[in-house]
Structure formats: C-alpha cells, structure tokens
Amino acid sequence: MTAYTATVTVRLKRGVLDPEAETTRRALERLGFELAGLRSADRFDIDLEAEDADEAADRAEEMAERLLANPTIHDYEVAVAEK
Template sequence: MTDFLVRITISLKEGVLDPEASLIRRALENLGFPTGELKTSRQFLVRFHAENADDARKRAEAMCERLLANPVIHRYEIEVMK
C-alpha cells in the first residue's frame, strides 16, 4: 500500500443553475469587476493508502459516488497527483 494524494474537483453539470455564481457575478459587477462568465466548484485534496494509481482513482470515484458528489447535479474530476 502506498500513500496517494488525490485532487477531486466537484462542479455543477452543464445546464444546472448556479444561483451562487449569479450572485457573485452581480456583486463583482457592482464593485467594478464585470465578468463574462463565472463558474464555481469545490475541491478536495485527499491523502489515503491505495495499491496503485489505478486503485487510488477507483477509491476516489467511490468517495464521490457515495458521499462527496450528488450525481444528479454534479460532475467530478479526479487527478491522482502522487
């Protein structure tokens, strides 16, 4: 078993409304920073034991499916860093 550092990024699927992003865009515009686009996402940097990089990715996927992401509205990206 080796120690792996995995970056999991969870964002909203294309087409899902992001009211928080709209609010932030409006606030930025009021402060003098107009933006053409603004997307929000959540990132988790997780360290855990796995057999190999492939196993680390599978475990991270399972973490997303079972806890971190809501498959109805979220998409996730997994990057095995080390």
C-alpha cells in the same frame, strides 16, 4: 504503498442554475471587474495510501459516487498525484 493526494472536483452539470455563482458574479461586477461568466466548484483534496495511482483514483471515484457528488445535479473529476 505510496502516499497520494486524490483531488475530486465536483461541479454542477451544465445547464443547472448556480445561484451562488451568479450572486458572486454580480458582486465582482459591482466591484468594477468585467467578466463574461463565472462557475463555482467544490474541490476535495483526499490524502490516502494506495498500491498505485489507479487504485487511489478508483477509491476517490467511489467516494465521489457515494457521497461527494449528487449524480442528479453534479459531474465530477478525479486527479491523482503522489504526495
């Protein structure tokens, strides 16, 4: 078994309104920053023991499917690195 960190990034699907990101963008502009757009995402760093990186990724993907993301509004991606 090897120690991995699986990083799950959950984003709103393209086209789904993100009011919090929009509010954050406006706040940055009020501070004088110039930006063309801003998107936010949730990132989960999951430490786990697995036989190999594929198994670690599979398990993280199942976590995303079953809880971390809502498939109606979210896309997600999984990246795995040895800890």
